[in-house]
Amino acid sequence: xxxxxxxxxxxxxxxxxxxxxxYISGPVITGRDEMHIRALEYAKDGKAVPSGINGSVLxxxxxxxxxxxxxxxxxxxxxxxxxxxxxxxxxxxxxxxxRAIIGKGGMSTETSETMKTTGCVYLAATGGAAVTLAEGLxxxxxxxxxxxxxxxxxxxxxxxxxxxxxxxxxxEGNSLYEAVRRSLKR
Amino acid sequence: xxxxxETIEEVVVKLLRIANTRLPSDIGWALxxxxxxxxxxxxxxxxxxxxxxxxxxxxxxxxxxxDTGIPVFYVSGKFDSSIARSIECGVRRATQTIPLRPxxxxxxxxxxxxxxxxxxxxxxxxxxxxxxxxxITVLPKGAGSENMTKLKMLDPxxxxxxxxxxxxxxxxxxxxxxxxxxxxxxGIGGTADRCxxxxxxxxxxxxxxxNDDPDLKxxxxxxxxxxxxxxxxxxxxxxxxxxxxxxxxxxxCHTASLPVAVNIGCWATRRATxxxxxxxxxxxxxxxxx
Numbered sequence: 102x103x104x105x106x107x108x109x110x111x112x113x114x115x116x117x118x119x120x121x122x123x124y125i126s127g128p129v130i131t132g133r134d135e136m137h138i139r140a141l142e143y144a145k146d147g148k149a150v151p152s153g154i155n156g157s158v159l160x161x162x163x164x165x166x167x168x169x170x171x172x173x174x175x176x177x178x179x180x181x182x183x184x185x186x187x188x189x190x191x192x193x194x195x196x197x198x199x200r201a202i203i204g205k206g207g208m209s210t211e212t213s214e215t216m217k218t219t220g221c222v223y224l225a226a227t228g229g230a231a232v233t234l235a236e237g238l239x240x241x242x243x244x245x246x247x248x249x250x251x252x253x254x255x256x257x258x259x260x261x262x263x264x265x266x267x268x269x270x271x272x273e274g275n276s277l278y279e280a281v282r283r284s285l286k287r
Numbered sequence: 288x289x290x291x292x293e294t295i296e297e298v299v300v301k302l303l304r305i306a307n308t309r310l311p312s313d314i315g316w317a318l319x320x321x322x323x324x325x326x327x328x329x330x331x332x333x334x335x336x337x338x339x340x341x342x343x344x345x346x347x348x349x350x351x352x353x354d355t356g357i358p359v360f361y362v363s364g365k366f367d368s369s370i371a372r373s374i375e376c377g378v379r380r381a382t383q384t385i386p387l388r389p390x391x392x393x394x395x396x397x398x399x400x401x402x403x404x405x406x407x408x409x410x411x412x413x414x415x416x417x418x419x420x421x422x423i424t425v426l427p428k429g430a431g432s433e434n435m436t437k438l439k440m441l442d443p444x445x446x447x448x449x450x451x452x453x454x455x456x457x458x459x460x461x462x463x464x465x466x467x468x469x470x471x472x473x474g475i476g477g478t479a480d481r482c483x484x485x486x487x488x489x490x491x492x493x494x495x496x497x498n499d500d501p502d503l504k505x506x507x508x509x510x511x512x513x514x515x516x517x518x519x520x521x522x523x524x525x526x527x528x529x530x531x532x533x534x535x536x537x538x539x540c541h542t543a544s545l546p547v548a549v550n551i552g553c554w555a556t557r558r559a560t561x562x563x564x565x566x567x568x569x570x571x572x573x574x575x576x577x
């Protein structure tokens with residue numbers, strides 16, 4: 102079992118090969134459409150964003166969370182469709198030095214090119230495997246921007262062997278999705 | 288002790304709990320069969336992760352997917368207009384107690400009230416019959432698969448060849464986004480709105496039930512083989528397992544029309560049905576609700 106320790110360096114991510122199966126431990130944040138939009142707006146207006154976005158492992162995930170007294174517990178946390186963030190991700194990666202994106206379904210060529218330039222990988226989590234993946238996120242650090250609603254808020258976790266994750270878009274511009282798409286038999 | 292009959296609200300909470308935490312057995316078997324023939328290593332790892340997840344969700348009583356969807360209800364048999372209010376109360380309570388993810392938002396302001404209710408929610412389809420019982424089926428529909436829905440008003444001249452091409456293209460163009468291996472619901476005929484409704488209703492048909500119409504049965508089998516030979520694979524990462532089943536429904540249409548709709552169900556195509564008898568007894572199942 103290959104376990105990557107976050108935060109990840111540029112060298113860490115550039116050494117990952119397409120198709121490799123890995124797990125991640127360390128800080129992981131969630132972000133979907135609304136979190137991307139707000140983070141980029143704040144950056145544009147020169148406003149401070151919550152700590153933990155810069156250099157992060159960003160998980161496209163809107164978890165089910167449950168409040169136990171004063172603290173939050175994770176119930177289910179599988180990936181959401183990454184393509185919805187296609188128009189926002191290249192800028193997000195550039196502005197916040199995102200090192201790894203976890204999601205499902207893959208992202209655009211534009212995103213892939215930015216990943217190649219800055220050093221970032223895309224890790225595919227198994228869509229819908231929300232209970233298995235939540236086991237790797239049992240340590241909840243906190244939440245930001247909860248006014249966006251539970252799915253769209255920015256949740257912070259200290260991951261423990263989150264996975265399995267497939268290196269589906271590497272930091273050299275290669276994409277498993279593109280390879281599969283090109284060889285599809287219709 | 289006298290056992291009081293369950294209220295509709297309680298039935299709805301239980302239905303949502305069953306549907307979200309326990310995958311219907313026919314879908315589970317289809318996944319296991321797929322893992323048996325899968326030759327691609329990454330694909331096999333995805334199927335393994337899915338099956339591990341299904342077992343844990345059922346054992347822990349947790350929703351198998353964080354996208355607990357928009358609950359789509361089908362009510363048939365004997366009922367009155369108060370049932371809508373009871374279903375709404377059940378959805379609100381299930382959202383808190385199971386818990387479900389609060390998914391419904393205003394389409395423009397994106398405001399989330401947190402209870403899975405709001406204008407038009409939940410979706411309820413009514414089909415009154417002369418039966419003495421009431422049947423309620425729920426299909427929790429996630430957005431990953433729902434966003435891949437396609438409708439095309441084909442020209443009648445496009446014929447069966449055009450129908451097949453549209454279905455194959457709809458599934459393959461969706462790629463990994465609807466969480467393959469998927470269940471493909473297809474509606475052929477009707478008006479545009481009924482065509483899409485049929486495609487969604489087709490997702491409620493168990494995969495081990497063969498189509499009564501021999502021509503549709505053959506078409507389902509042909510598309511099943513073709514889609515699994517495409518190479519798309521689980522999550523669009525490549526492999527031999529792209530679909531778990533293809534379910535097709537048809538109805539007549541205008542002589543100038545050939546509507547075809549595709550509504551995809553993710554691998555977690557969830558459903559549960561309750562039949563409430565005249566005496567108040569409730570039977571739960573995860574078979575066909577239609």
